[in-house]
Amino acid sequence: MSEIVKVEHLKKYFPVQKSFLEQLFARKMSYVKAVDDITFSVKRGEIFTLAGESGCGKTTTGRLIIRLLEPTVGEIYFNGADITKLKGEKLRLLRRKMQIIFQDPYASLNPRMKIVDAVGHPLEIHDLAKGKEKKEIVLEVLEKVGLTPPEQFTNLHPHQLSGGQRQRVALARSIIFNPEFIVADEPVSMIDVSLRTALIDLMLNLRKDLGLTYLFITHDLAVAKYISDRIAIMYLGKIVEMSNKESLFLNPMHPYTQALLSAIPIPNPERKRKRIELTGEVPSAINIPQGCRFHSRCPYKRDECSKKEPRITEVEKEHFVACHFIKS
Amino acid sequence: MPLLKIGSLTVDYRTSRGTIRAVEDVSFSLEKGETLGLVGESGSGKSTLGLSVIRLVPYPGVIVKGHVKIDGKDIVRLPEHELRFIRGRKVAYIFQDPMTSLNPIKKISAHFAELIRTHEPNVKEAKALERAKTVLKDLGIRPERINDYPHQFSGGMRQRIMIGLATALNPDLVIADEPTTALDVIVQAKILDLLESLRNAYGMALILISHDLSIILERCDRVIILYAGHMFEHASSTELHRNPRHPYTQGLLQSIPNIELADQKLAAIPGSPPNMLNLPRGCRFWPRCSYVMKICRTKEPPLIDIGHNHFVRCFKYSRGRAKS
């Protein structure tokens, strides 16, 4: 399988807004290290998932890749070409191939726009179709996302749809250019359980039918396990473990991954599991601990953990871990 | 006598667009020390049902029928001043959004002092604070932090403080409305452990409200499945997991991923939940049900006891008997 997306040593630091007095006395600027040196690639046709707790940098990574944010450091490749610095018309053309859908379909759809306009809007912006032609294309994509018969939906407004239907509209809009790559940022997190599976199935079918590749972002590891091919677990801006999902769930190696997996509720009252407890809370992304950034909570930490930062290494075939004590 | 006994409870919201029957004909009881889970999707009536127990259904909601007995006393008919003893002392409610019950301009100490001294006016301020510090310690929060304000805590810690406030007066029943929905799994597990340990230590009963069936099955003795205001199924967690009877429950169980299963195939439930202002006639699930029969489209199925304390509201089990 070829790589469709690759990022190398990607970093995004946001400067911290300070009050005037603080600025006056601060010796140096401080930053939120939202993404702090990550390297990975997404293979064509797969579903690659970024998972981890709130604030670990998943959304920032997704937005960097589709060039909605400028990286502080690092490179982004799309189909082998460096797109890190792309601008103007070239960036506009790239946007047709890379799309994003968000967690909250209310926020991402204009409440005053009819569905036909909301979905067809990108066609007009890119000067590709309008009027009747636009409508034809919209009907076609609505059909593809299971809003059938599509004629019944075109003249509705977002508030007249259920959450699941709204997310389908967002999906319809994202596939209107026949993109190759979609960043799906928590697309099912706000959707009720009874509608969630149908939406996931739809995304899986679209991948097959349209040859899509997804970067899937979720904090829900049970959903990640169901949908993904490969998963990267992030902690405070870094990838701590990355592998295909089978190996990640059968043999989680990083202490953080182990703790995360052991905390997931299992829908079986007769199954009692042993939980791996972590101490303390996630540190602030402004004051990332020295050494291994997980050491302040790690049940296995030793002296060197607070001094030296572990490098992410391939411990088994295609299974990467960043911990001093896990070696191949 | 059970600690809580609810019978034929029906709650309406009389809105300008029409009446929403958010809870309809709900009956169940809860013993001391028991944990009951209320599961349902958004809008199924979980919060409305929970709030009915302390008679705090918000305007324009009205309890139109039924009773809610706490230690045998029907709170639906109790005068307001007697309710004050029930709320907080006997039954504590942990609200869906912690910031609604924490006052941002008051220190944590003030929250505890006020709560304790309202209910126990003879307790001196210093004594109340001593007690509050012990509670914080139990929650895994350093007692010195009692002088901090709510915004100085993380979401998980705020939720723990809420639990501390709810349990400070040693209530017989705690109702926790989605106490962990906004939290990450690791914090979520800790909070649920905390509730469990408090329950074990003080023998209080717990009603846990969640849209997440996995959490409920993992944590509760018994489960009620709510759908559009109706109780669809009620059984012990083990029974519900082994023998789910209602087509909706079966569908739910097949649509939640379980990380312990290899190659799990999820099955989707077709359609979407009904509009509460325009419920389908008959069983409110029929448009989505793969077992739908002729009677389902016209008559409402009754809640049937199928043995082993297992209740189901579906015509498949009532041999065509409609609700009288």
Ligand SMILES: Nc1ncnc2c1ncn2[C@@H]1O[C@H](COP(=O)(O)OP(=O)(O)OP(=O)(O)O)[C@@H](O)[C@H]1O
């Ligand atoms: N525009 C911004 N300015 C400053 N800080 C930001 C900005 N966007 C994100 N951050 C910070 O960067 C870190 C990573 O945020 P990000 O949204 O990428 O996390 P996430 O993993 O998507 O979290 P969630 O699960 O809550 O969506 C957080 O500490 C966040 O507060």
Ligand SMILES: Nc1ncnc2c1ncn2[C@@H]1O[C@H](COP(=O)(O)OP(=O)(O)OP(=O)(O)O)[C@@H](O)[C@H]1O
């Ligand atoms: N104050 C109100 N005024 C009018 N209708 C209301 C009000 N509160 C709730 N409802 C309606 O009553 C029904 C049940 O709402 P309720 O909040 O009890 O559901 P819930 O199961 O707790 O949902 P969620 O999971 O979203 O918290 C819904 O249809 C809702 O729209």
Ligand code: SF4
């Ligand atoms: S009563 Fe009928 S429609 Fe309702 S769940 Fe049972 S079989 Fe399905």
Ligand SMILES: [Mg+2]
């Ligand atoms: Mg995010």
Ligand SMILES: [Mg+2]
């Ligand atoms: Mg609610």
